[in-house]
Amino acid sequence: MIPVACARLGEEEIDAVVEVLRSGNLRQGMKCSEFEEKFKGAVGAKYATTAANGSVSLQAIYANWIGPGDEVIVPAFTFFATAAMVCHAGGKPVFCDIDPRTFTMDVNDIEDRITRRTRAIAGVHLYGNSCDIDGILEIAVKHGLKVVWDAAQAHLTKYRGKDVGSFGDAVSYSFYATKNMTTGEGGMIASDSPQIIENCILMKQQGQSKKYLHTFLGTNFRMTDVEAAIGIVQLGRLAGFTEKRRENAAFLMKGLEGGDGLVMPYTEPFVEHSYHQFTVLLELEKLKITRDEFAAKLGEAGVGTVVAYPMPLHKQPVFEKILGDQHFPNAEWVAKRCISLPVHPYLSQEDLEKITHEVKNVIESCR
Ligand SMILES: Cc1ncc(COP(=O)(O)O)c(C=O)c1O
Numbered sequence: 001m002i003p004v005a006c007a008r009l010g011e012e013e014i015d016a017v018v019e020v021l022r023s024g025n026l027r028q029g030m031k032c033s034e035f036e037e038k039f040k041g042a043v044g045a046k047y048a049t050t051a052a053n054g055s056v057s058l059q060a061i062y063a064n065w066i067g068p069g070d071e072v073i074v075p076a077f078t079f080f081a082t083a084a085m086v087c088h089a090g091g092k093p094v095f096c097d098i099d100p101r102t103f104t105m106d107v108n109d110i111e112d113r114i115t116r117r118t119r120a121i122a123g124v125h126l127y128g129n130s131c132d133i134d135g136i137l138e139i140a141v142k143h144g145l146k147v148v149w150d151a152a153q154a155h156l157t158k159y160r161g162k163d164v165g166s167f168g169d170a171v172s173y174s175f176y177a178t179k180n181m182t183t184g185e186g187g188m189i190a191s192d193s194p195q196i197i198e199n200c201i202l203m204k205q206q207g208q209s210k211k212y213l214h215t216f217l218g219t220n221f222r223m224t225d226v227e228a229a230i231g232i233v234q235l236g237r238l239a240g241f242t243e244k245r246r247e248n249a250a251f252l253m254k255g256l257e258g259g260d261g262l263v264m265p266y267t268e269p270f271v272e273h274s275y276h277q278f279t280v281l282l283e284l285e286k287l288k289i290t291r292d293e294f295a296a297k298l299g300e301a302g303v304g305t306v307v308a309y310p311m312p313l314h315k316q317p318v319f320e321k322i323l324g325d326q327h328f329p330n331a332e333w334v335a336k337r338c339i340s341l342p343v344h345p346y347l348s349q350e351d352l353e354k355i356t357h358e359v360k361n362v363i364e365s366c367r
Contacts, residue, residue: 002351004304005178006344009230016229023225031225035232036188039173042235043156043165045190047197050223050231051204054152054174055081057187060200060221061170062089062120065146070119072148075105075131076312076331078124082150083313086122087322094118095314097328101266103127103279103338106330107135111143120146125154125164127308127340128180128245128274129267133159133167140168148172152187155180156242158272165190170200175227180241180276181234183227244345245275248352252278252341255356261286261363263337277308278343281334289366291339301358306340 020031032050040048051057062085066072072086076095083093096109103126110121121140123131133149140147149167151157152174157164165171170193175186189200199216202209207218223231249265257264263281267273282291289297295305312331313319320326341355 001299001302001304002342002347002355003344004306004340004342006342006346007177007182008346012233013230016233017226020225020229026224026226028222028228029225031228031232032223035223035228035235038232038235039188040190042163042238043171043190044163045165045171046192047194048188048190049197049201049204050228051187051189051200052221052223053185054150054172054176054187055085056204056221057172057174057189057200058082058085058148058150059088060203061148061172061189061196062086062091063203064170064196064199065119066091069117071115071117072120072122073110073113073118074122074313075124075126076314076326076328077103077309077334078126078150078313079152079309080313080316081152082122082124083319091119092117092322093313093319095319095323095326095328095331097330098334099132100281100330100334102129102131102268103265103334104129104131105136107132107139110136110139114139114143114145118143118145120148122148122150124150125157127265127279128154128157128276129265130154130157130159130164130271130273133164137168152176152179153276154274155238155276156272157274160270166192169193170196175231175234180245180274181231181238183223183231183234186223186227186231241345242274245343246273248343248345248347249273249275249278251352252343252356255352256280256359259360259363261367262359275343277306277340279308279338279340281337282339284337287363287366289362291337294362294366295339297362298358301361303355303358304342307338308340309335309338311335
């Protein structure tokens with residue numbers, strides 16, 4: 001079976017972890033500082049600080065600006081944490097629809113949702129594709145809003161030649177096991193603002209401005225040096241991983257595009273996608289097959305797939321309870337039809353050929 005995601009740790013990661021274990025310093029220390037320095041250099045940010053995962057790094061960023069009842073505009077189609085962490089920071093997510101071609105926030109659906117309680121917009125670079133940074137920044141400047149960029153899936157994605165990590169108020173990353181680079185669990189906050197990073201550091205260290213002097217309602221979500229040691233090695237491999245993902249995506253695109261029944265992922269010409277996922281849309285109206293059957297047939301043929309995400313956030317019971325019955329046609333349309341194929345850097349030429357062959361086979365047999 002060709003897995004849809006695959007992380008492999010080599011001798012270098014193992015040696016780096018052993019070095020930390022031998023040092024006896026397991027908590028946040030020099031390795032975290034080194035990881036922060038190297039990561040901010042890689043994404044072109046002025047400052048960066050590590051976190052326990054990408055969810056709490058979002059929470060720490062939101063906590064800079066959000067108080068009880070404050071609102072953040074979030075795309076209705078993203079991973080749960082982008083919206084849930086608004087609530088954990090004391091605020092309320094307000095959903096907007098997505099562009100069904102890029103799968104990211106529809107900038108034409110933001111302004112009508114701004115109220116006097118809106119504090120920020122959460123721009124998500126979903127699957128490794130950049131959202132419309134210029135469009136979102138224009139609205140944010142016009143209305144005096146902050147922007148949180150969720151780049152959990154977008155390591156080394158570029159927008160108009162600049163890394164998405166070098167934009168705006170604050171950028172949140174995840175290093176979860178299936179991400180484009182991993183520390184097992186882990187996160188990073190990148191920003192050009194020393195104040196935002198300072199607040200996030202307070203947030204992850206129990207709000208202590210001095211030992212046992214708590215000036216901020218923080219908690220503990222620090223990374224450990226064991227994770228940071230893995231992160232440093234993985235960061236060294238990230239450019240190679242990303243190049244391979246882009247090559248794999250180009251191969252899949254060439255092999256699959258033009259086929260009736262399947263819509264290829266769309267990237268604006270000025271975006272360099274990092275292909276955390278290679279997500280296609282099934283034109284179900286043209287196929288005599290459901291998405292589950294399509295995935296099952298590919299599975300039988302040895303090709304793994306994943307549906308990220310089968311339910312848009314406004315339909316999730318927890319948000320329906322808070323926000324009531326809402327309708328975002330593009331998010332719903334995409335959630336019904338999306339499916340991701342393997343694109344990870346460990347695919348061989350044989351794997352790539354098998355994926356395109358089997359996908360075409362299933363589509364042709366079901367039209
Ligand atoms: C878009 C997005 N935001 C936030 C997160 C949360 O990151 P973590 O799993 O590291 O908490 C993820 C992880 O899947 C994600 O994909």
